Amino acid sequence: MKHKFILSKMPVMLVTTMLVTTLILIGCETEGDRGVMATGDAEISNESVQQKVHEEPNFEAIVLHKNESTITVSPTKSTEQQYILGTTGVDYSAQIGDVVRVWTTGQYEDSYPSRGVATQIDQVK
Template sequence: MKALLSILSITFLMSFVLIGCVTETNGGNKNDTRNEGIQEIVDTNEDFQATVVNKDETTITVSKSGLNEKVERIYTLATTKIDYVAEVGDKVKVWTTGQYEESNPIQGKAIKIEIIN
């Protein structure tokens, strides 16, 4: 009887431990970094200005250099689910998620791209 009670107690406690470990965010995908509704928030402040050096269907590569920066920084940004009309050579304002992979070139995700007139 004691053995059965011990097994039931352990099973009961383990179920709480396992339930506590499961958290669902963004439909259960913890690696999903989409920011729904962020477009309205970032309309007033761009992350940086840069020049487009390359683009394809899913990414854009931009070069950023400024007065305070002695080194040119190259960013390759994913552009899925955003519309933009920038072409190679255009100067652009770029908004990003703020999360970058430290690589060469720096990699991240664009949430808005706008041509500077």
């Protein structure tokens, strides 16, 4: 008799458990998480990017391609690796074939070519 009572209440208990778990998980998100979920973007501010600029460049590279919002480079020490770097807000004058020093945020997408964000680009040659 006891087992029959428990089995009849099982769906109610399952729904209640799922509801409580969902509410707990929603309460754990941060304000930053809500912004990312709403826009689909991490909304990196220019100030936070500038804080990540290293004193030394991440690498020297040869410019392979560029357009108004990205630059594709290949580090001079590793011709097999290439990076497509976002350059929005970065002032640089390098042309295709130039050697440049590149500063980045240090965060890259796991793809080929790797994708990241440049924070500073200086022409070497």
